Every structure is written in structure tokens, then in C-alpha cells.
Amino acid sequence: MNRVEFIEKLRIALSGNVNSNKVEENVRFYNDYIDMEVKKGKSETQILDQLGDPRLIAKTIIEANKVAGNGSEEKEPIYDEYERRSDDTSKRRFIFPRLNALLTIAVVIMAVLLFISLFTTVISFLAPVLLPVFLFFLIYRIFQSFWR
Numbered sequence: 001m002n003r004v005e006f007i008e009k010l011r012i013a014l015s016g017n018v019n020s021n022k023v024e025e026n027v028r029f030y031n032d033y034i035d036m037e038v039k040k041g042k043s044e045t046q047i048l049d050q051l052g053d054p055r056l057i058a059k060t061i062i063e064a065n066k067v068a069g070n071g072s073e074e075k076e077p078i079y080d081e082y083e084r085r086s087d088d089t090s091k092r093r094f095i096f097p098r099l100n101a102l103l104t105i106a107v108v109i110m111a112v113l114l115f116i117s118l119f120t121t122v123i124s125f126l127a128p129v130l131l132p133v134f135l136f137f138l139i140y141r142i143f144q145s146f147w148r
Helices: 003-014 020-039 044-051 054-068 101-147
Strands: none
Touching: 003 020, 003 044, 003 054, 020 044, 020 054
């Protein structure tokens, strides 16, 4: 599949399911994304393989618009637009879809569990060394107070 076929399949899959502005917005987005990646040195085939099936992309866009309640009215898109650099060159940066709250909470929980796991691992390695040292100083203090 080449770019023209990809864009055409995306356009056909979106048409009738989202408003025409959304269709053109998404077609322009993916066209610009492909251009940007080609300028970085990737082949069109590599880029299209990474993007996957345009019908699946369209299905995701359609579902996101349904969840967001996007009929004909304009709401916040599911992805951020390209951001121009401050020097106003034509280079653009791709912004990935925002993570939803549930995924963010899961990531935070995993990070906390990882921290706890690392902490207990370090303690378990240090305990055989620190425990005898602690006991030695405790016994030393007891004897020292005993002899005074």
C-alpha cells in the first residue's frame, strides 16, 4: 500500500461517520505526519507499516468522537495538533494521544510497587550486614553502661 491508497482508505472509512471537517483534519494530520517522517529518512513503506491499517485508525477516531460526543459541534480533539518550534521552521513534533486517567493511575501504582520492591530488595541485602553491626553496638552500649 502506498500513501495515496492509505489516505484514500482512511478518508472512505471516516466519511459518513464523522463530520467532514474531522475527516479533512485527520487526513491532513496523517498526510503531514507521513511527510515529516519521510523527511527524517524513513521510507513510506516503513511509515505505513508502523501506522497500520487505516480502517483501524478510522475506527479509533470514530469511537473517540462518539465517546467525546462529537457530532457536528467542535470539541477537543483526541490528539494534540502538531506544534511548531519557536524558530518557526517547518519541523513538527508528533504528540501521542493523551493517556486516560485509568491508565495514568495504573502507571502510578506500578511505579509505587516498583519502588517498594526495590526498597525491600536493598534492605534484604543490607540486613545480614547491618543487623550484626547493630547488635554489636547494642551489646557494647549495654556493657559500657554496666561497667560504669
